Amino acid sequence: MAEKLGLYIHIPFCRSKCDYCDFYSLAGKEARMDDYQKALIAHMKETAPLTRGWQVDTVYFGGGTPSYYGEKRLRELLKFIARRFDLAKDAEITVECNPDSVERKMLLSLRRAGVNRISLGVQSAHDCELHNLHRPHDFRQAQRAVSAARAAKIGNISLDLIYGLPGQDLEGWKDTVEQALSLAPEHLSCYGLKVEPGTPLDDRVIRGEKLPDDDQQADMYLWTVERLAAEGYRQYEISNFARAGYQSRHNLKYWMGRPYIGFGPGAHSDFGGRRYSFQRDLEGYISGVLHGGTVIDESELIPQRERGSEYLMLRLRTTRGIEEWEYRREFFLNFDPIEQKLEEYERQGWAERHDRRWNLTPKGFLVSNQLIGDLLSIQEEATLEKTLPRLKQGRPDKE
Missing domain, CATH: 3.20.20.70 (Aldolase class I)
Incomplete structure (x- = not known):
């Protein structure tokens, strides 16, 4: 299919x-x-x-x-x-x-x-x-x-x-x-x-x-x-x-986080593992497409770790929210520190849990930028803790 x-x-x-x-x-x-x-x-x-x-x-x-x-x-x-x-x-x-x-x-x-x-x-x-x-x-x-x-x-x-x-x-x-x-x-x-x-x-x-x-x-x-x-x-x-x-x-x-392709000045795309956008310039877009030239404004390959951040940032805008094993399976990241923070939000009336799935409440949506920002910081800290031991193991002896 x-x-x-x-x-x-x-x-x-x-x-x-x-x-x-x-x-x-x-x-x-x-x-x-x-x-x-x-x-x-x-x-x-x-x-x-x-x-x-x-x-x-x-x-x-x-x-x-x-x-x-x-x-x-x-x-x-x-x-x-x-x-x-x-x-x-x-x-x-x-x-x-x-x-x-x-x-x-x-x-x-x-x-x-x-x-x-x-x-x-x-x-x-x-x-x-x-x-x-x-x-x-x-x-x-x-x-x-x-x-x-x-x-x-x-x-x-x-x-x-x-x-x-x-x-x-x-x-x-x-x-x-x-x-x-x-x-x-x-x-x-x-x-x-x-x-x-x-x-x-x-x-x-x-x-x-x-x-x-x-x-x-x-x-x-x-x-x-x-x-x-x-x-x-x-x-x-x-x-x-x-x-x-x-x-x-x-x-x-x-x-x-599904794939899409955009056309036109200022349009964004996420396709083939790459996110890119076109310059916000009508004349530049017309000239670049029809006569050859640069129309891309920004382009980057998105590593899986960053996709994990997008998962939190975008899915928590929706009432479907995020799910523990979905997160672990897709991004190989520890959900425990995220869940601990979500439990704090739950006590404040900002989040709610249905089985293993979490979503923000309407009151949580009102302050979603702050809540999601805090979760992203926690995710970054957890990722660093996971990465540092590997770096130490690969470091040559200085004796």
Whole structure:
């Protein structure tokens, strides 16, 4: 049976740039879309032979705003993928969309081309909050976009929401969630606002704009987990909730350490034991692919020891968590010091155990960076203790 592989295609074009966004995306570059399409196809053509023996079971168009790129170009890319890669018949094919750049005819065309999941960047149900972020849509457009997707018979809709926005309080966030629930999506991603250095929002905060504090954001998050569970949305990752059978299969590849290949400026890959990324430069990517040149930004082989660190860091973002013998078997590392720390977390209400499997609780997810960082330090210490005796045994006598 062929091993499974995910493909990620980065579309770096946007109608406008939102104040909080740190993803590699550009506004006002529509004239470069055709050349970028040529570069993507050339890059995929060059890469496809390396994937023989692998079956592509997820394809994800992210951005930027893929829906702004145009359904004709997206259909051309999907047709090329189906021809050059071993694309599974039941592959999950996702397109990220903004509500202002979709309509029924377009979505119907994409569905016929194989798209079976869309991720809508709704962010808020309040137009004042959307305007404050410089989002290019209002909530009414989001409602129409969901209706258009249903009319196009796309049966898997995910909505992105952000809490902790400027001027937002708990009641306002609750209203956003309730209005999103009224649209009956299959999946919800609820992210805490993160102020990225160098963004317009960062500048606004430096100049004194106030955001909800950590305690307010914690209240919003914990209420969300409880509310969505009551509506049948199971939390399966820190920020992600889904009805049964509608977890994002592609994003699970990242969190579970499964292989994927990315295309486009800023895209990352983990394939063949190597992790690599492409430079965040549209012109450099187009020129490098079409005319020869360096497009790789970083590339490294990942030793098994580092995979053990990734296992802790990524799996503990999920409600599936980590398992003792899985850890011992895959990485030949001692789980005992990890378990001792997890038992401390359990007493604090930050972690819970089911047989031999451990996962963080919603309260633990709130401080997951610190908790996981402490576990990684413990793992490093245990690894050094295991390595030092071998080094001493191999050291020549100094007598």
